[in-house]
Amino acid sequence: MICTRRHAVWLGVCAVAFVAGSRSVLAQPTATVEMRGSPRGVRIWYDPVGLAVSPGTTVRFINRDPGNSHTATAYHPANYDRRQRIPTDADPWDSDFLLPDEHFEVTLTAPGVYDYYCLPHEMSAMVGRIVVGTPGDAGWEGSSNDKSDVSEEVLAALPLVQRILSEGTVSREDGS
Amino acid sequence: MLRSTVFAFGFIVTAAPAAKAHDEQALANAPAGDPYVKVSDVLPLPEFIPGLGTLFVDPATLPAGPFLAYDRDGRLSATIYMTPFDDLQNGTSFDGLNIGSHTVSSTDIYYNAGHPGVDKPHVHVVLFHDENAKDRLAE
Numbered sequence: 001m002i003c004t005r006r007h008a009v010w011l012g013v014c015a016v017a018f019v020a021g022s023r024s025v026l027a028q029p030t031a032t033v034e035m036r037g038s039p040r041g042v043r044i045w046y047d048p049v050g051l052a053v054s055p056g057t058t059v060r061f062i063n064r065d066p067g068n069s070h071t072a073t074a075y076h077p078a079n080y081d082r083r084q085r086i087p088t089d090a091d092p093w094d095s096d097f098l099l100p101d102e103h104f105e106v107t108l109t110a111p112g113v114y115d116y117y118c119l120p121h122e123m124s125a126m127v128g129r130i131v132v133g134t135p136g137d138a139g140w141e142g143s144s145n146d147k148s149d150v151s152e153e154v155l156a157a158l159p160l161v162q163r164i165l166s167e168g169t170v171s172r173e174d175g176s
Numbered sequence: 177m178l179r180s181t182v183f184a185f186g187f188i189v190t191a192a193p194a195a196k197a198h199d200e201q202a203l204a205n206a207p208a209g210d211p212y213v214k215v216s217d218v219l220p221l222p223e224f225i226p227g228l229g230t231l232f233v234d235p236a237t238l239p240a241g242p243f244l245a246y247d248r249d250g251r252l253s254a255t256i257y258m259t260p261f262d263d264l265q266n267g268t269s270f271d272g273l274n275i276g277s278h279t280v281s282s283t284d285i286y287y288n289a290g291h292p293g294v295d296k297p298h299v300h301v302v303l304f305h306d307e308n309a310k311d312r313l314a315e
């Protein structure tokens with residue numbers, strides 16, 4: 001279940017819709033990525049920043065930062081005309097702004113590497129990477145080689161695919 | 177990659193008016209009247225932000241503000257300025273900014289990685305208007 005309606009998220013409709021639809025989701029694998037921030041907003045990050053899941057997994061992004069709002073927005077031309085950093089067959093997603101404790105879900109089926117960012121915090125390198133399946137899967141697409149549409153800081157913040165695959169989840173080394 | 181113009185109002189740095197004498201009483205309690213708007217009404221932010229309280233701002237003064245910070249009882253507790261690093265570095269100065277109250281007990285200055293409204297990395301300059309203000313804005 002994907003809550004795509006921008007203002008619905010603000011109004012909490014997304015949360016209600018999720019509860020209503022949660023039974024049908026239970027059979028699928030799920031994973032969670034938290035949006036986090038330090039108390040004064042000095043640092044913000046996704047936890048984990050790198051995540052490996054199997055195809056068909058529903059990933060929930062939830063804002064656990066009480067003082068800020070965040071998005072999870074796939075790098076894709078459909079989202080603010082960005083260069084694509086998700087598999088060709090994948091549907092782009094944009095959570096829009098999530099207030100504290102609000103969440104958004106997306107189900108990822110196409111095998112490959114998905115990079116996403118936070119709309120108000122990309123300049124602070126708030127980005128994440130999800131690896132769906134493994135390079136042996138039919139149709140696998142590896143990470144983007146583009147370096148023109150993202151900053152060096154963003155590229156440095158994205159964990160290597162191999163590391164995500166071997167560790168399952170990658171959190172930032174300073175614990176944040 | 178600068179995608180900072182996604183919000184309802186832009187962040188055109190306007191020549192700030194010289195600090196004006198104003199009616200402090202009018203700002204002492206929320207809601208601050210026109211031209212101030214409640215930040216959470218126009219941007220996707222919580223109504224009460226831990227550490228900053230409930231913010232009001234005149235959109236014409238963005239990004240610097242002043243942001244007027246009210247506690248949960250609606251009492252003016254701090255005046256906050258937000259100044260992006262790259263604006264400062266590029267030579268923009270923010271001068272003669274208004275202030276919510278002329279009584280200031282202490283000041284905090286710290287880094288913020290960005291939030292809707294001022295999404296570039298910036299500095300928060302927080303002028304507290306009484307000694308308990310920081311505690312009341314904390315949560």
Ligand SMILES: [Cu+2]
Pocket residue numbers: 035044069070071118119120121126
């Ligand atoms: Cu963010």
